[in-house]
Amino acid sequence: MPRRVDHGERRAEIAKALVRAAGRLGLHAVGMRDVAAEAGVSLRLVQYYFESKEKLLLFGLQQLAVRFGERVSARIAAAGPDPGPREVIEALLTAALPVDAESRTFHHLYTSYAVLSVTDEALAAQPFIKDPDAAEATVTALLRRAADAGLLFPGTDPAAAAAGLLAMSAGLGTGVLVGQRSAESAAAVLAYHLDRVFRPAAGP
Amino acid sequence: MPRRVDHGERRAEIAKALVRAAGRLGLHAVGMRDVAAEAGVSLRLVQYYFESKEKLLLFGLQQLAVRFGERVSARIAAAGPDPGPREVIEALLTAALPVDAESRTFHHLYTSYAVLSVTDEALAAQPFIKDPDAAEATVTALLRRAADAGLLFPGTDPAAAAAGLLAMSAGLGTGVLVGQRSAESAAAVLAYHLDRVFRPAAGP
DNA sequence: ATTTTCGTGATACGAACGTACCACGTAGAT
DNA sequence: ATCTACGTGGTACGTTCGTATCACGAAAAT
Missing domain, CATH: 1.10.357.10 (Tetracycline Repressor, domain 2)
Known part of the structure; x- marks a missing residue:
């Protein structure tokens, strides 16, 4: 059901999943697939809303701050x-x-x-x-x-x-x-x- | 030239190489191959003197302390x-x-x-x-x-x-x-x- | 002298990672 | 009604990682 979606909110959700997963596994050990699983979405979506892992990490840090x-x-x-x-x-x-x-x-x-x-x-x-x-x-x-x-x-x-x-x-x-x-x-x-x-x- | 070798000294040398490489690349990014290159030995030798990466890391930490x-x-x-x-x-x-x-x-x-x-x-x-x-x-x-x-x-x-x-x-x-x-x-x-x-x- | 053990090299393997590619369905635009 | 762009899934690719395997030369033991 590909209705129009709020990118900002989606990114925030995924970033929160990153923070949760990183808190559990350690930041060094968390991968794109872990974040996807934690957020309950597919790996592809994490890639879609953040083009690269680096961008995801940076955004997660801002979110954290x-x-x-x-x-x-x-x-x-x-x-x-x-x-x-x-x-x-x-x-x-x-x-x-x-x-x-x-x-x-x-x-x-x-x-x-x-x-x-x-x-x-x-x-x-x-x-x-x-x-x-x-x-x-x-x-x-x-x-x-x-x-x-x-x-x-x-x-x-x-x-x-x-x-x-x-x-x-x-x-x-x-x-x-x-x-x-x-x-x-x-x-x-x-x-x-x-x-x-x-x-x-x-x-x- | 496989003469008999002092294991303790060799391990210390490799551990120092680990510390140097980790100081440069960050501990999260250093791999067995980096340590081997830094120590000037083959990957096999790092494996030989430390059976696993975890053992190497633990020894490196003790050395550091x-x-x-x-x-x-x-x-x-x-x-x-x-x-x-x-x-x-x-x-x-x-x-x-x-x-x-x-x-x-x-x-x-x-x-x-x-x-x-x-x-x-x-x-x-x-x-x-x-x-x-x-x-x-x-x-x-x-x-x-x-x-x-x-x-x-x-x-x-x-x-x-x-x-x-x-x-x-x-x-x-x-x-x-x-x-x-x-x-x-x-x-x-x-x-x-x-x-x-x-x-x-x-x-x- | 023969056998065994030790130190060393090269290379291969399976897993996991980040990323890229392809396909498809639906919502809005024309 | 047709077309286009968006959101999404599945999956494959190339790399890198830690580890395992095979081979071999030299010293030590017998």
Whole structure:
């Protein structure tokens, strides 16, 4: 029944199948046939909507970045109405931790892509490398404003603190991913270090 | 000239060729034939000394871990005779940063193996996952002793600080690897955070 | 001196991969 | 009503991969 079909939606569906299959098998092991089977379509269709595997991989990565961004926003929104800078930053940092299946897949595939980008220039040129820069700029700005409001311990360098915290979050996420530590302990470590940046809230 | 040959040495040579080839092509893309060519031997010999690719990969990983351990020791030794805890910890943390070709390869392949271990149980069972735990125990012990000696800011939690610093070092290393930041700025971030743990040395 | 074992080369095999090709039915255009 | 373009299936092709097989020369053992 070849009715007219929404290409964008179809591509998104297939890309989601790619992400699911890659989360299960590992990005290195997933093939066009796996994606087709996961999406419930024929191999030909995957070829039809993405001309090559490389295009599929690139699109899947973009899709992943978008979905991750949405997750972070949701996390921040869930921190409550009008959250303070500490809450926003903590939500941002813990969003990267693999606490459930979805975030595990995020971290797993993101790291896979990062590794691939070391030897694949098409991936390295992709703007997903830029995402951490944006996150760092955001956290730095939040910290700077918090410092101006007197919420931080004196002598805090917003840029250095932001870079360190984000790197720590990424590193802890990997530790959780490979089973080295639990998600709870990773969150606790993050909270400890935030306590070393933000001064205790003044009593009412 | 089939004289008797030292199997151990031969395996080490081939494993080093694996590491070189994987550093160039990416671990996902390296095949038995690439390793053979890199080592300057025939494909048959790689098969002969390692029965399967999986065995080769496992051995290459162990080799990598050993070489990395040696590198860390050398870094600490280079910190001077009778170095203080801060110097030892800083050497330990910066050893993971990809500052030159060799450490780039270390970080690249270590991360590759970590990603593979998520979906490969044979790799996950490998003790290289345990290395970060050992490093964390070492840094924690160093920090605890430093705290007892009054070298740290009061209120420092050695375990949480050690976990955070190591995760930060790993995360910064990945950032350097993918070209997000320079090795110098990573080292600076690390130094900044160490300054938030170690009190300034008292004057003479 | 003969036999056995070891190191090595060349090559072949079956599987899996990404891609290309061919066929066909249906929906919209004319 | 005819034609054209789109969506889809099936399948074949060429390559590459890990692995297995065959052959052979030289050292060691007997």
